[in-house]
Amino acid sequence: MNSSPIGIFDSGVGGLTVASAVKRLLPEESVVYFGDTAHLPYGDKSPEAILHYSKKITDFLLNNDCKIILAACNTVSATVWEELSGYTEGKSIPVNVIDPVVSRITELYPGSRYGIIGTKNTVGSNAYPEKIKKIDPAAEVFSMATPLLVPMIEEGFVNDDISDAIIKTYLSREHLRGIQTLVLGCTHYPIIREQIAAFYGHEVKVIDSALIVAGHIRSILESGGQAGKGRPAIDRFFVSDHTEYFSKIAGIFFKEKITIEKVDLWK
Numbered sequence: 001m002n003s004s005p006i007g008i009f010d011s012g013v014g015g016l017t018v019a020s021a022v023k024r025l026l027p028e029e030s031v032v033y034f035g036d037t038a039h040l041p042y043g044d045k046s047p048e049a050i051l052h053y054s055k056k057i058t059d060f061l062l063n064n065d066c067k068i069i070l071a072a073c074n075t076v077s078a079t080v081w082e083e084l085s086g087y088t089e090g091k092s093i094p095v096n097v098i099d100p101v102v103s104r105i106t107e108l109y110p111g112s113r114y115g116i117i118g119t120k121n122t123v124g125s126n127a128y129p130e131k132i133k134k135i136d137p138a139a140e141v142f143s144m145a146t147p148l149l150v151p152m153i154e155e156g157f158v159n160d161d162i163s164d165a166i167i168k169t170y171l172s173r174e175h176l177r178g179i180q181t182l183v184l185g186c187t188h189y190p191i192i193r194e195q196i197a198a199f200y201g202h203e204v205k206v207i208d209s210a211l212i213v214a215g216h217i218r219s220i221l222e223s224g225g226q227a228g229k230g231r232p233a234i235d236r237f238f239v240s241d242h243t244e245y246f247s248k249i250a251g252i253f254f255k256e257k258i259t260i261e262k263v264d265l266w267k
Protein backbone atom coordinates (compact mmCIF):
# COMPACT_ATOMS: atom_id res chain seq x y z
CA MET A 1 0.00 0.00 0.00
CA ASN A 2 1.24 3.48 -0.84
CA SER A 3 -0.90 6.54 -0.15
CA SER A 4 1.36 8.99 -2.02
CA PRO A 5 -0.48 10.88 -4.77
CA ILE A 6 -0.47 10.31 -8.52
CA GLY A 7 1.10 13.29 -10.30
CA ILE A 8 -0.49 14.30 -13.59
CA PHE A 9 0.50 17.16 -15.87
CA ASP A 10 -0.33 18.75 -19.19
CA SER A 11 0.02 22.15 -20.83
CA GLY A 12 -3.52 23.05 -19.77
CA VAL A 13 -6.97 21.55 -19.41
CA GLY A 14 -6.31 18.51 -21.63
CA GLY A 15 -4.82 16.33 -18.91
CA LEU A 16 -7.96 16.85 -16.83
CA THR A 17 -9.67 14.38 -19.17
CA VAL A 18 -7.19 11.75 -18.01
CA ALA A 19 -7.19 12.92 -14.37
CA SER A 20 -10.96 12.56 -14.19
CA ALA A 21 -10.78 9.03 -15.65
CA VAL A 22 -8.12 8.16 -13.05
CA LYS A 23 -10.42 9.41 -10.30
CA ARG A 24 -13.37 7.49 -11.74
CA LEU A 25 -11.42 4.23 -11.79
CA LEU A 26 -9.36 4.85 -8.65
CA PRO A 27 -11.41 7.06 -6.33
CA GLU A 28 -9.20 6.24 -3.35
CA GLU A 29 -6.08 7.66 -5.01
CA SER A 30 -5.05 11.26 -4.42
CA VAL A 31 -4.06 13.31 -7.45
CA VAL A 32 -1.75 16.30 -7.82
CA TYR A 33 -2.47 18.00 -11.15
CA PHE A 34 -0.34 20.63 -12.85
CA GLY A 35 -1.57 22.57 -15.89
CA ASP A 36 1.18 24.65 -17.46
CA THR A 37 -1.22 27.30 -18.69
CA ALA A 38 1.52 29.95 -18.81
CA HIS A 39 3.35 28.05 -21.58
CA LEU A 40 0.41 26.63 -23.50
CA PRO A 41 0.30 25.38 -26.23
CA TYR A 42 3.14 22.86 -26.26
CA GLY A 43 2.10 21.68 -29.71
CA ASP A 44 4.39 24.00 -31.63
CA LYS A 45 7.18 24.60 -29.07
CA SER A 46 10.73 23.27 -29.58
CA PRO A 47 11.63 19.95 -27.92
CA GLU A 48 14.16 21.87 -25.78
CA ALA A 49 11.44 24.14 -24.40
CA ILE A 50 9.03 21.23 -23.83
CA LEU A 51 11.72 19.25 -21.99
CA HIS A 52 12.63 22.26 -19.89
CA TYR A 53 9.01 22.84 -18.83
CA SER A 54 8.38 19.13 -18.25
CA LYS A 55 11.44 18.70 -16.04
CA LYS A 56 10.46 21.64 -13.85
CA ILE A 57 6.96 20.22 -13.47
CA THR A 58 8.41 16.77 -12.75
CA ASP A 59 10.56 18.27 -9.97
CA PHE A 60 7.45 19.90 -8.53
CA LEU A 61 5.53 16.59 -8.61
CA LEU A 62 8.49 14.75 -7.08
CA ASN A 63 8.59 17.34 -4.28
CA ASN A 64 4.93 16.50 -3.73
CA ASP A 65 5.98 12.88 -3.26
CA CYS A 66 4.11 11.53 -6.32
CA LYS A 67 4.45 7.75 -6.74
CA ILE A 68 3.57 7.95 -10.44
CA ILE A 69 4.22 10.85 -12.80
CA LEU A 70 1.87 10.78 -15.75
CA ALA A 71 2.62 13.00 -18.72
CA ALA A 72 -1.05 13.46 -19.67
CA CYS A 73 0.09 15.19 -22.82
CA ASN A 74 0.69 13.52 -26.17
CA THR A 75 3.10 16.25 -27.21
CA VAL A 76 5.37 15.53 -24.24
CA SER A 77 4.90 11.77 -24.70
CA ALA A 78 5.80 11.99 -28.40
CA THR A 79 8.70 14.43 -28.38
CA VAL A 80 10.74 14.24 -25.17
CA TRP A 81 9.70 10.97 -23.56
CA GLU A 82 13.08 9.24 -23.61
CA GLU A 83 14.82 12.06 -21.78
CA LEU A 84 11.93 12.71 -19.42
CA SER A 85 11.35 9.10 -18.40
CA GLY A 86 15.06 8.73 -17.67
CA TYR A 87 14.81 11.82 -15.48
CA THR A 88 11.90 10.39 -13.47
CA GLU A 89 12.92 6.72 -13.30
CA GLY A 90 14.03 5.49 -9.91
CA LYS A 91 12.29 8.37 -8.11
CA SER A 92 8.75 7.77 -9.35
CA ILE A 93 7.12 5.62 -12.03
CA PRO A 94 6.96 7.52 -15.35
CA VAL A 95 3.88 6.92 -17.52
CA ASN A 96 3.05 8.43 -20.90
CA VAL A 97 -0.25 8.50 -22.77
CA ILE A 98 0.83 6.94 -26.07
CA ASP A 99 2.17 3.48 -25.21
CA PRO A 100 -0.89 2.22 -23.27
CA VAL A 101 -3.18 3.40 -26.09
CA VAL A 102 -1.13 1.81 -28.85
CA SER A 103 -0.96 -1.52 -27.06
CA ARG A 104 -4.73 -1.50 -26.45
CA ILE A 105 -5.88 -0.49 -29.93
CA THR A 106 -3.55 -2.87 -31.75
CA GLU A 107 -5.03 -5.63 -29.62
CA LEU A 108 -8.63 -4.56 -30.25
CA TYR A 109 -8.49 -3.55 -33.92
CA PRO A 110 -5.82 -5.55 -35.78
CA GLY A 111 -5.18 -4.40 -39.35
CA SER A 112 -7.31 -1.29 -38.93
CA ARG A 113 -7.12 1.78 -41.12
CA TYR A 114 -6.27 4.45 -38.52
CA GLY A 115 -6.49 8.20 -38.55
CA ILE A 116 -4.44 10.04 -35.92
CA ILE A 117 -5.03 13.68 -35.10
CA GLY A 118 -2.83 15.69 -32.77
CA THR A 119 -0.60 18.72 -32.41
CA LYS A 120 2.08 19.57 -34.99
CA ASN A 121 4.74 18.17 -32.68
CA THR A 122 2.92 14.89 -32.02
CA VAL A 123 2.19 14.30 -35.69
CA GLY A 124 5.66 15.47 -36.77
CA SER A 125 7.30 13.00 -34.37
CA ASN A 126 5.66 10.02 -36.14
CA ALA A 127 5.39 8.35 -32.73
CA TYR A 128 1.93 6.85 -33.34
CA PRO A 129 2.51 5.37 -36.84
CA GLU A 130 5.88 3.95 -35.80
CA LYS A 131 4.59 2.38 -32.60
CA ILE A 132 1.40 1.02 -34.18
CA LYS A 133 3.17 -0.48 -37.18
CA LYS A 134 5.85 -2.04 -35.01
CA ILE A 135 3.15 -4.10 -33.26
CA ASP A 136 0.77 -4.46 -36.21
CA PRO A 137 2.54 -4.18 -39.60
CA ALA A 138 -0.77 -4.73 -41.42
CA ALA A 139 -2.28 -1.53 -39.97
CA GLU A 140 -2.54 1.58 -42.14
CA VAL A 141 -1.96 4.87 -40.35
CA PHE A 142 -2.77 8.36 -41.63
CA SER A 143 -1.82 11.22 -39.33
CA MET A 144 -2.83 14.83 -39.56
CA ALA A 145 -1.96 17.84 -37.42
CA THR A 146 -4.99 19.80 -36.22
CA PRO A 147 -3.27 22.75 -34.51
CA LEU A 148 -6.33 24.98 -34.16
CA LEU A 149 -8.13 22.55 -31.87
CA VAL A 150 -6.14 23.20 -28.65
CA PRO A 151 -6.45 27.01 -28.71
CA MET A 152 -10.07 26.60 -29.77
CA ILE A 153 -10.80 24.37 -26.74
CA GLU A 154 -8.75 26.49 -24.32
CA GLU A 155 -10.75 29.53 -25.47
CA GLY A 156 -13.98 27.70 -24.72
CA PHE A 157 -15.19 27.16 -28.30
CA VAL A 158 -16.86 23.81 -27.68
CA ASN A 159 -20.29 22.51 -28.78
CA ASP A 160 -20.95 25.55 -30.96
CA ASP A 161 -20.97 26.52 -34.64
CA ILE A 162 -17.36 27.71 -34.68
CA SER A 163 -15.97 24.44 -33.32
CA ASP A 164 -18.28 22.40 -35.58
CA ALA A 165 -16.95 24.30 -38.62
CA ILE A 166 -13.29 23.84 -37.63
CA ILE A 167 -13.77 20.13 -36.87
CA LYS A 168 -15.56 19.60 -40.17
CA THR A 169 -12.88 21.45 -42.13
CA TYR A 170 -10.11 19.32 -40.67
CA LEU A 171 -11.82 15.94 -40.74
CA SER A 172 -13.16 16.31 -44.29
CA ARG A 173 -9.65 16.40 -45.71
CA GLU A 174 -8.77 13.78 -48.28
CA HIS A 175 -5.95 12.46 -46.11
CA LEU A 176 -8.34 10.91 -43.58
CA ARG A 177 -10.81 9.44 -46.11
CA GLY A 178 -11.93 5.90 -45.38
CA ILE A 179 -10.49 5.53 -41.88
CA GLN A 180 -12.11 3.01 -39.53
CA THR A 181 -10.59 4.16 -36.25
CA LEU A 182 -9.71 7.71 -35.26
CA VAL A 183 -7.23 8.15 -32.41
CA LEU A 184 -7.54 11.42 -30.52
CA GLY A 185 -3.79 11.97 -30.18
CA CYS A 186 -4.17 14.94 -27.86
CA THR A 187 -5.62 14.88 -24.37
CA HIS A 188 -7.60 18.07 -25.07
CA TYR A 189 -9.68 16.40 -27.77
CA PRO A 190 -11.96 14.20 -25.57
CA ILE A 191 -13.63 17.49 -24.66
CA ILE A 192 -14.91 17.63 -28.28
CA ARG A 193 -15.19 13.88 -28.68
CA GLU A 194 -18.97 13.93 -29.18
CA GLN A 195 -18.70 16.54 -31.93
CA ILE A 196 -16.06 14.44 -33.67
CA ALA A 197 -18.11 11.25 -33.35
CA ALA A 198 -21.16 13.10 -34.68
CA PHE A 199 -19.16 14.33 -37.69
CA TYR A 200 -18.61 10.67 -38.64
CA GLY A 201 -22.25 9.80 -37.93
CA HIS A 202 -20.86 7.51 -35.19
CA GLU A 203 -19.52 5.14 -37.87
CA VAL A 204 -15.85 5.57 -37.07
CA LYS A 205 -14.49 4.34 -33.73
CA VAL A 206 -13.16 7.37 -31.85
CA ILE A 207 -10.47 6.46 -29.33
CA ASP A 208 -9.33 8.70 -26.50
CA SER A 209 -6.59 7.94 -24.07
CA ALA A 210 -8.34 8.80 -20.80
CA LEU A 211 -9.85 5.48 -19.68
CA ILE A 212 -7.18 3.35 -21.33
CA VAL A 213 -4.41 5.22 -19.49
CA ALA A 214 -6.36 5.17 -16.22
CA GLY A 215 -6.71 1.37 -16.56
CA HIS A 216 -2.98 1.10 -17.22
CA ILE A 217 -2.23 3.07 -14.04
CA ARG A 218 -4.56 0.83 -12.06
CA SER A 219 -2.72 -2.28 -13.21
CA ILE A 220 0.69 -0.73 -12.37
CA LEU A 221 -0.51 0.10 -8.86
CA GLU A 222 -2.19 -3.25 -8.29
CA SER A 223 0.66 -5.37 -9.60
CA GLY A 224 3.21 -3.36 -7.62
CA GLY A 225 1.18 -3.38 -4.37
CA GLN A 226 1.15 0.42 -4.56
CA ALA A 227 -2.56 1.15 -4.36
CA GLY A 228 -3.50 3.99 -1.99
CA LYS A 229 -6.38 2.47 -0.08
CA GLY A 230 -7.26 3.32 3.48
CA ARG A 231 -7.02 7.13 3.51
CA PRO A 232 -9.39 9.75 2.18
CA ALA A 233 -8.09 11.01 -1.15
CA ILE A 234 -6.99 14.65 -1.30
CA ASP A 235 -6.73 16.16 -4.78
CA ARG A 236 -4.81 19.34 -5.54
CA PHE A 237 -4.81 21.37 -8.73
CA PHE A 238 -2.04 23.75 -9.73
CA VAL A 239 -1.58 26.02 -12.73
CA SER A 240 1.25 28.28 -13.82
CA ASP A 241 -1.27 30.96 -14.76
CA HIS A 242 -4.92 31.41 -13.86
CA THR A 243 -7.32 31.16 -16.79
CA GLU A 244 -11.05 31.36 -16.59
CA TYR A 245 -11.54 28.34 -18.82
CA PHE A 246 -9.29 26.12 -16.71
CA SER A 247 -11.51 26.77 -13.68
CA LYS A 248 -14.62 26.15 -15.73
CA ILE A 249 -13.45 22.82 -17.19
CA ALA A 250 -12.01 21.68 -13.86
CA GLY A 251 -15.42 22.42 -12.33
CA ILE A 252 -17.11 20.27 -14.98
CA PHE A 253 -14.77 17.30 -14.57
CA PHE A 254 -14.53 17.49 -10.79
CA LYS A 255 -18.04 18.17 -9.61
CA GLU A 256 -17.13 18.96 -6.01
CA LYS A 257 -15.72 22.43 -5.49
CA ILE A 258 -12.00 22.42 -6.11
CA THR A 259 -9.40 25.07 -5.42
CA ILE A 260 -6.96 25.98 -8.14
CA GLU A 261 -3.61 27.17 -6.87
CA LYS A 262 -1.16 29.20 -8.90
CA VAL A 263 2.54 28.42 -8.58
CA ASP A 264 5.45 29.94 -10.42
CA LEU A 265 8.02 27.22 -10.97
CA TRP A 266 10.19 29.44 -13.13
CA LYS A 267 10.96 32.41 -10.89
Ligand code: DGL
Binding pocket: 010, 011, 012, 014, 015, 040, 041, 042, 043, 044, 072, 073, 074, 075, 076, 119, 122, 150, 185, 186, 187, 188
Ligand atom coordinates in the same frame (compact mmCIF):
# COMPACT_ATOMS: atom_id res chain seq x y z
N1 DGL B 1 -2.98 18.17 -24.42
C1 DGL B 1 -1.75 18.20 -25.08
C2 DGL B 1 -1.47 17.01 -25.93
O1 DGL B 1 -1.99 15.95 -25.61
C3 DGL B 1 -1.08 19.50 -25.33
C4 DGL B 1 -1.53 20.33 -26.43
C5 DGL B 1 -0.78 21.61 -26.56
O2 DGL B 1 -0.42 22.21 -25.54
O3 DGL B 1 -0.53 22.04 -27.68
O4 DGL B 1 -0.74 17.07 -26.88
